[in-house]
Amino acid sequence: MFVSSNLKCFIVLAREKSLKKASEILFVTSSPISRRIKLFEDELGYKLFSRSDHDFTLTKKGLELYEKIMPYYMKISEIEASFSQKNNSLSIKRSLMIGVENLNHFLFNILIKKRKKTESISYCSSDASRSLDSLLSGEVQAVISHREIDENGITAMEFYSEPVCYLQANSTERYKVSDMKKIPIIIPRNGFHEHYIKTAHMKILNACPNAQVVIVDDIDNYLFLIKSGDAIGLMSESMVLFYKNKNCFNSELNYTIEHSFPALKTYIYCLKECEKNLKMAMDSILSESEHGDAGCVRGN
Incomplete structure (x- = not known):
């Protein structure tokens, strides 16, 4: 909201040191990140990273910029989060962060395809061992998972089903x-x-x-x-x-x-009190039925 895409790509890539990991967190392919880093470097007039086959290492100038700008970046992120909370009823439909467990190429393609109809929704990779904590803390507003999670106060909607x-x-x-x-x-x-x-x-x-x-x-x-x-x-x-x-x-x-096997289902989980807002934000996704009926809700 308050941070440019070029700067966000720089911060995430500097922190993760991996284009693949940065792609998962920002939920874009590696090419747009590389382009934004190149644009950012052109604007600044110097190289920010030294590149190897798989890793990105900050140059001396890049590290200096990262260390100087990081406190301000964190502060702006806090203000952004605070603003979003104060305007929750308006902002949740415009900006929604969803954690995705077992983020792989084929699930990535499905989400990218659906995201064309919901550009306000962002996705990030989520470790199954931390997903519930991230959801309960508000770090993410929803979690997409193959697992069947049965927890008090958490609502599940069937997101995707396939043979x-x-x-x-x-x-x-x-x-x-x-x-x-x-x-x-x-x-x-x-x-x-x-x-x-x-x-x-x-x-x-x-x-x-x-x-x-x-x-x-x-x-x-x-x-x-x-x-x-x-x-x-x-x-x-x-x-x-x-x-x-x-x-x-x-x-x-x-x-x-293989009809003898149960369908592989993917669920989207959110806090029960956020269910209405999540449905509003994801209406165009949950109403789709490309591979099965979506939007089947079961509350706990």
Whole structure:
């Protein structure tokens, strides 16, 4: 509100020292951040960062600027927060910060697409271990999560729902789970929360007790095995489409929806007293039904 986008990008990137992490916090892709830093450097007339492949380190002049401006930045941020609280009924619809657990490329794309209709809403990456604390403290006004959270005073709305699929090469498309004794099934942690992974694991073993289930952090490094028919991936439909489009595997890979698995649901949580304001701010999102009925409220 009171801080320029160029300055905000500089502060966040200086603090995080990582373009990827800054992108998650500011909820924009890395290119706009790089452009804003370049514009800021051009305005100042000197370099703010020395760059490596993955890290950004402040130059001597950049560090000097950061140390001098940080106290003022913090003060302006406090004034901005105070102003927003005093004008809560007006400002919450204009400015809403939502924490997102397990922020990954495919969920990022979904939110960016929806954000076109709600440009006043901002997103940030949220650690599952701190999400509730961030919500209760007012650091964020809502949290998006795959988890089912049952806490007094917190309301949940179904934000997104989609089926779970098997991604497989054309050569393995005819196989059923019960036939997959020699082909490993890969479940990625960046696609599901822990409870769902356990549920999926048990369902696969119930269908085929001798199945090889491999749980990995990120399936991106195993796509070549799926493409060659040496493995099968279990993931959400949006994740499947993301990887198929990204890697141009449309002619080599197919996916089948696994109807025996429960739908993967994503919820948005807020404090019960903020429910009305959140609905007002997110009306254009919660009224959408691209992948299922959204806006189903269950209060605790």
